[in-house]
Amino acid sequence: MNQISATDRTARIALAGNPNCGKTALFNVLTGNRQKVANYPGVTVERKEGPLVTPAGRMTRVLDLPGTYSLRARSPDEVITRDAVLGRLAGEQPPDLLLCVVSATAPRVGLRLALELKRLGRPMLLVLNMADIARHRGITIDEAQLSAALGVPVVSSVAVRRGGTAQLLAAIDEALNQPGPEAGDPADWTAPSAGELRAMQREADRILKLAVTEPGRPDSVTARLDAVLLHPVAGLLVLLAILFVMFQAVFTWAQPLMQAITAGFDLLGNLAAVWLPPGLFSSFIRDGVIGGVGSVIVFLPQILILFLFILLLEDLGYMARAAFLMDRIMGGAGLHGRAFIPLLSSFACAIPGIMATRVIDSRRDRLATILVAPLMTCSARIPVYTLIIGAFIPARPVFGGLSLQGLVMFGLYAVGIASALGMSFLFKRVLWRKTPPEPFMLELPDYKLPRLRSVSLGLLQRAKIFLRRAGTTIASMMVVIWFLASVPLPPINATQPAINYSFAARIGHLMEPVLKPVGFNWQIDVALVPGMAAREVAVASLGTVYSIQSGKQADTALGSMLAGKWSLATALALLAWYIFAPQCASTLAAVRRETNSRGWTLFLFSYMLGLAYLAAFATYQIAVLLGAG
Amino acid sequence: MKPHSADPCCRLGDASPRFRGRIVAVVAGLSDSALGPEELERRLVEMGFVEGAAVELRHQGLFRGDPIAVQVDGTMVALRRREAHAILVSAGD
Numbered sequence: 001m002n003q004i005s006a007t008d009r010t011a012r013i014a015l016a017g018n019p020n021c022g023k024t025a026l027f028n029v030l031t032g033n034r035q036k037v038a039n040y041p042g043v044t045v046e047r048k049e050g051p052l053v054t055p056a057g058r059m060t061r062v063l064d065l066p067g068t069y070s071l072r073a074r075s076p077d078e079v080i081t082r083d084a085v086l087g088r089l090a091g092e093q094p095p096d097l098l099l100c101v102v103s104a105t106a107p108r109v110g111l112r113l114a115l116e117l118k119r120l121g122r123p124m125l126l127v128l129n130m131a132d133i134a135r136h137r138g139i140t141i142d143e144a145q146l147s148a149a150l151g152v153p154v155v156s157s158v159a160v161r162r163g164g165t166a167q168l169l170a171a172i173d174e175a176l177n178q179p180g181p182e183a184g185d186p187a188d189w190t191a192p193s194a195g196e197l198r199a200m201q202r203e204a205d206r207i208l209k210l211a212v213t214e215p216g217r218p219d220s221v222t223a224r225l226d227a228v229l230l231h232p233v234a235g236l237l238v239l240l241a242i243l244f245v246m247f248q249a250v251f252t253w254a255q256p257l258m259q260a261i262t263a264g265f266d267l268l269g270n271l272a273a274v275w276l277p278p279g280l281f282s283s284f285i286r287d288g289v290i291g292g293v294g295s296v297i298v299f300l301p302q303i304l305i306l307f308l309f310i311l312l313l314e315d316l317g318y319m320a321r322a323a324f325l326m327d328r329i330m331g332g333a334g335l336h337g338r339a340f341i342p343l344l345s346s347f348a349c350a351i352p353g354i355m356a357t358r359v360i361d362s363r364r365d366r367l368a369t370i371l372v373a374p375l376m377t378c379s380a381r382i383p384v385y386t387l388i389i390g391a392f393i394p395a396r397p398v399f400g401g402l403s404l405q406g407l408v409m410f411g412l413y414a415v416g417i418a419s420a421l422g423m424s425f426l427f428k429r430v431l432w433r434k435t436p437p438e439p440f441m442l443e444l445p446d447y448k449l450p451r452l453r454s455v456s457l458g459l460l461q462r463a464k465i466f467l468r469r470a471g472t473t474i475a476s477m478m479v480v481i482w483f484l485a486s487v488p489l490p491p492i493n494a495t496q497p498a499i500n501y502s503f504a505a506r507i508g509h510l511m512e513p514v515l516k517p518v519g520f521n522w523q524i525d526v527a528l529v530p531g532m533a534a535r536e537v538a539v540a541s542l543g544t545v546y547s548i549q550s551g552k553q554a555d556t557a558l559g560s561m562l563a564g565k566w567s568l569a570t571a572l573a574l575l576a577w578y579i580f581a582p583q584c585a586s587t588l589a590a591v592r593r594e595t596n597s598r599g600w601t602l603f604l605f606s607y608m609l610g611l612a613y614l615a616a617f618a619t620y621q622i623a624v625l626l627g628a629g
Numbered sequence: 630m631k632p633h634s635a636d637p638c639c640r641l642g643d644a645s646p647r648f649r650g651r652i653v654a655v656v657a658g659l660s661d662s663a664l665g666p667e668e669l670e671r672r673l674v675e676m677g678f679v680e681g682a683a684v685e686l687r688h689q690g691l692f693r694g695d696p697i698a699v700q701v702d703g704t705m706v707a708l709r710r711r712e713a714h715a716i717l718v719s720a721g722d
Contacts, residue, residue, distance in 0.1 A: 069675045074672075106703045108702050108704060109675075112677075193667075193671070194667060194674055197671055197674040201677065201679045205681070205682075214703065222705075226698075226705075230688040230698060232688075232689065233691060320707070324688075324698060324707045327690065327695075327707075327709070328691065328695055329692070337696070337707075435663065436661070436662075436663040437663060438664075439662050439663065439664060439708065439709060439712045440696055441673075441676055441706065441708045441712065443707075444698055444705040444707055
């Protein structure tokens with residue numbers, strides 16, 4: 001059994017604590033950027049682990065557990081925390097040392113959790129995090145007194161400052177040197193009753209009175225900011241302004257970088273054209289590999305800017321406020337206030353959005369959010385929208401200076417949001433008529449300045465995930481579409497473009513009868529098939545299909561080529577289709593994993609496909625009637 | 630444990646902004662929350678709503694003053710009035 005001998009050498013340390021206690025910042029400092037982010041098997045709860053070598057030279061592995069208020073586990077996130085702490089997770093040892101992280105600025109609720117964790121009888125250290133902010137506010141904590149009252153060692157730490165964890169590292173070594181108590185049987189654990197919880201909170205309050213002196217004035221910066229940011233009217237206006245700036249940034253700041261990436265891939269394609277002998281292989285490298293991967297990687301800047309905003313707002317402590325402001329408004333549409341953050345993330349990509357729904361306790365509210373999250377306009381739709389708008393919507397100013405193209409883009413986003421709210425309202429009315437609304441209970445943390453380190457680590461992880469996807473799923477789909485569009489080769493005496501003899505043409509013609517009423521030609525039909533892997537692939541596929549058809553290299557001219565081949569009605573129908581179409585296999589996989597139900601995944605797929613067909617049909621037919629056919 | 634001050638004056642769920650007081654009791658049955666009374670009580674206690682804690686209603690939402698943000702002994706907690714009905718408070722410090 002090598003597994004056991006391996007864990008003998010490498011001690012396992014688990015970080016547990018309330019949300020917002022600075023646990024993840026502490027984890028980042030302890031493990032640096034060597035952390036591994038993955039999912040727990042079977043659920044899309046992120047599992048973060050990283051190595052730590054203690055000052056005494058001991059190899060350890062640190063596990064960051066999702067934040068929780070109690071081991072009673074109400075959401076999937078909290079189930080993971082409970083099971084990891086109790087050593088119930090399949091294939092995982094219980095931790096050798098538990099670091100219970102408590103915010104020194106507001107230790108009251110954290111201390112109650114510490115008492116609950118202490119009852120497990122596992123080796124434990126209490127870490128008073130954010131000790132610098134607490135000192136700054138005049139909160140003094142007598143660590144010796146606290147340690148004596150609790151019966152566990154107590155250390156302070158400042159996760160965000162160099163050297164702020166020296167005391168903690170020394171304490172970890174000391175704790176690991178002592179033989180731990182025998183682990184109790186995890187099956188013995190039972191959830192505490194309300195009475196026990198209350199007794200624990202009273203005990204925590206008693207200990208606090210002994211060990212902590214507070215000046216009795218809460219954080220004045222937070223209070224002053226909240227006077228505006230949580231104001232019923234001003235708060236909502238600020239939230240709108242933040243969202244507006246965010247979308248402006250995604251579309252304008254990213255432009256130079258995107259142009260640079262496009263230029264880079266064009267150069268690479270030209271180099272390949274020079275170096276490779278002309279023929280099938282050269283076409284494969286240029287159109288299939290370089291063109292395909294390039295057409296997807298170009299969206300990296302936009303995705304990173306969107307995530308930059310989301311990470312900054314999260315670090316700042318604003319996201320919980322946004323949920324507070326939106327609770328009633330979202331409630332009108334049958335959604336939970338906490339659904340706001342997942343839906344906002346879905347503008348970047350539905351997958352992190354669907355994963356973020358795990359903070360919602362109630363299964364029904366979670367399901368409703370998951371079902372509508374893919375309707376929010378994700379960044380993978382941007383290439384499709386940009387291409388078609390650029391080709392068919394004239395770039396002229398309307399209403400005194402607003403760009404018509406920008407307005408159409410905004411309209412597409414608005415329809416996405418409106419349909420998400422409309423569908424969730426419908427689900428609530430039809431599927432869950434009888435269940436009363438679930439409660440909304442959320443801690444609003446003090447504001448703190450976002451830390452460069454944690455934001456950049458978060459961005460780096462997002463970039464890695466995106467590039468891995470571009471390099472694997474998307475690249476392989478591009479190879480498939482290139483193959484289908486190039487094989488079989490046309491006969492020697494061919495009179496038509498080569499692609500008309502390919503498998504792709506046959507598939508496209510097969511789909512034509514179904515999609516003709518919505519105005520799609522067979523080239524679009526072909527592009528929809530690989531678009532199932534990821535929406536942005538449809539653009540690359542159209543490029544491949546039309547470039548192989550015309551024998552020229554696909555590049556920025558794709559738009560003008562389309563403008564000559566499609567009617568305006570077709571273009572508008574394709575836009576309408578893309579608002580709703582469930583064209584992303586990885587999203588469906590995430591929904592399947594997260595809902596743990598094939599039925600709901602199928603339901604999501606069917607209702608979105610139905611909406612897409614109806615919307616495209618209506619758009620096409622109306623446009624033709626108005627003379628745009 | 631003795632109640633902190635006089636009789637409970639009201640439910641936190643009915644309080645107006647800037648209300649200050651102390652929690653006298655948590656009686657889950659007073660709320661028609663979708664959670665059962667036992668579960669609601671546990672959740673409120675976990676967020677720090679226990680007898681004796683100082684509370685202040687700091688903010689409320691635009692529509693029907695819901696949800697509310699309550700300062701509970703140093704922590705700010707957002708919740709809906711429906712659940713806050715379970716928290717009996719007496720005014721004053």
